[in-house]
Amino acid sequence: MKTAILTLMVASTMMMASSGADLYNKCASCHGSMGEKKALGKSKVINEMSKDEIIIALKGYKDGSYGAAMKGLMKGQVSKLTDDDISSLASYIASVKK
Numbered sequence: 001m002k003t004a005i006l007t008l009m010v011a012s013t014m015m016m017a018s019s020g021a022d023l024y025n026k027c028a029s030c031h032g033s034m035g036e037k038k039a040l041g042k043s044k045v046i047n048e049m050s051k052d053e054i055i056i057a058l059k060g061y062k063d064g065s066y067g068a069a070m071k072g073l074m075k076g077q078v079s080k081l082t083d084d085d086i087s088s089l090a091s092y093i094a095s096v097k098k
Ligand code: HEC
Pocket: 023, 024, 026, 027, 028, 029, 030, 031, 039, 040, 042, 043, 044, 045, 046, 054, 057, 058, 066, 067, 068, 069, 070, 071, 073, 074, 077, 078, 089
């Protein structure tokens, strides 16, 4: 019985944290389902970037220190993400099948 309760608690904690794959759903329309497209013909192919490069880019869009002509658009995409979200997203994108 104790084990069952513990299992439930662990399962619900895992469901609260958004996975990188879930978070990536809203990015796929521009970057491609596997991060393989140049978004709107402008961005780098993000699945070729390392996890660290992606984190620098996403945090930079958030605070305005990174980006090119269309950085305003990406700022809107990342403004609500937490550092944990950004880290999960970066792991997911860097690990996705190329
Ligand atoms: C409406 C289209 C669109 C959506 C949705 C979008 N992006 Fe982007 N993304 C772009 C464009 C355009 C750029 C290039 C921006 C610039 O000029 O710096 C970009 C740039 C990037 C870069 C840096 C690549 C580079 O060229 O340096 C990363 C990483 C990235 N996006 C990840 C994401 C993630 C993660 C999401 C979802 C949370 C997302 N994007 C959602 C269009 C989009």
